[in-house]
Amino acid sequence: MFKQISHTFLYVLDQDEALDFYVGKLGLVVHTDADIDVMRWLTVTLPGDDSLQIGLLVPGPPLHDEATAAQVRELIAKGGAGGGVIFETDDCVGTYEALRAKGVEFTQEPMERFYGTDCALRDPFGNPLRFTEQPRPA
Amino acid sequence: MSRATEDRNRRLLRARDTIDRSYAEPLDVAALARVAHVSPAHFARQFRAVFGEAPHRYLQRRRIERAMELLRDTDRPVTEVCLDVGFASLGSFSRTFAAVVGEPPSAYRQRWLAARAAGPRERASARAPACWEKALRRPVGAPAAQPSPPASAAPARESSCGEAGSAAAL
Numbered sequence: 019m020f021k022q023i024s025h026t027f028l029y030v031l032d033q034d035e036a037l038d039f040y041v042g043k044l045g046l047v048v049h050t051d052a053d054i055d056v057m058r059w060l061t062v063t064l065p066g067d068d069s070l071q072i073g074l075l076v077p078g079p080p081l082h083d084e085a086t087a088a089q090v091r092e093l094i095a096k097g098g099a100g101g102g103v104i105f106e107t108d109d110c111v112g113t114y115e116a117l118r119a120k121g122v123e124f125t126q127e128p129m130e131r132f133y134g135t136d137c138a139l140r141d142p143f144g145n146p147l148r149f150t151e152q153p154r155p156a
Numbered sequence: 157m158s159r160a161t162e163d164r165n166r167r168l169l170r171a172r173d174t175i176d177r178s179y180a181e182p183l184d185v186a187a188l189a190r191v192a193h194v195s196p197a198h199f200a201r202q203f204r205a206v207f208g209e210a211p212h213r214y215l216q217r218r219r220i221e222r223a224m225e226l227l228r229d230t231d232r233p234v235t236e237v238c239l240d241v242g243f244a245s246l247g248s249f250s251r252t253f254a255a256v257v258g259e260p261p262s263a264y265r266q267r268w269l270a271a272r273a274a275g276p277r278e279r280a281s282a283r284a285p286a287c288w289e290k291a292l293r294r295p296v297g298a299p300a301a302q303p304s305p306p307a308s309a310a311p312a313r314e315s316s317c318g319e320a321g322s323a324a325a326l
Binding site for chain 1 (some may be wrong): 158161162163164165166168169170172173176177206207
């Protein structure tokens with residue numbers, strides 16, 4: 019059976035703007051940025067751990083016809099596209115403050131939950147993201 | 157055309173996120189319209205067009221969802237839960253809660269306590285992160301326009317959400 023999750027995908031409205039955000043602000047790194055003829059294949063990973071790549075796809079041909087692409091874009095913008103990522107961090111509050119200082123749009127400040135401390139944000143396009151600090155072992 | 161729709165959707169999502177984050181505050185149309193860069197006169201109609209329900213109904217469901225958790229997982233008195241989630245009066249809280257959930261707050265709490273006492277069954281969705289809890293547990297009942305009154309005779313409903321300064325209620 020399967021042994022690893024290697025790729026997941028998020029739809030974004032603009033790949034350059036996505037790079038500014040996911041790399042420039044969140045601190046991910048580019049894994050692949052390639053013109054594969056039919057589209058720009060753009061994936062990012064955590065620095066130092068490329069076991070999971072997040073593909074940043076733009077709705078449109080060849081994945082979608084124009085009318086479908088327009089619908090997907092509108093869904094992304096109202097937070098309804100269905101994608102999302104949850105990261106783990108060793109320091110939720112510190113990361114929150116650092117990202118806020120960079121102008122990242124948070125939808126929930128850090129809160130203690132039974133599974134740890136976490137907070138929520140959106141990427142520039144409307145996709146929901148979250149990061150969690152696991153509870154420290156007592 | 158589509159660009160304009162995307163831009164509108166994104167701005168209204170920002171206003172909806174504000175409801176989710178600031179539900180306990182006395183939100184009004186003017187403040188949310190500012191977040192969305194929409195004129196107050198157009199805000200509610202645009203919100204409904206994008207999200208399928210009026211902003212005040214969305215706010216009510218958010219508040220009631222928060223109240224349900226506090227009633228389940230804390231022993232705070234109902235009067236404090238009411239204030240915690242942004243209602244200014246116990247009357248409007250109780251009516252809205254009953255309209256959304258189908259039973260009054262105290263009955264809801266009693267039922268949960270009884271169910272918990274009956275068996276230590278762990279709630280499966282208690283494993284979901286907060287964003288999913290928020291989305292999955294939000295009640296879908298219709299409190300806003302013409303709620304069916306509870307079995308007991310219900311007083312006339314207020315048109316506001318019961319928040320402070322409700323002259324410009326959503």
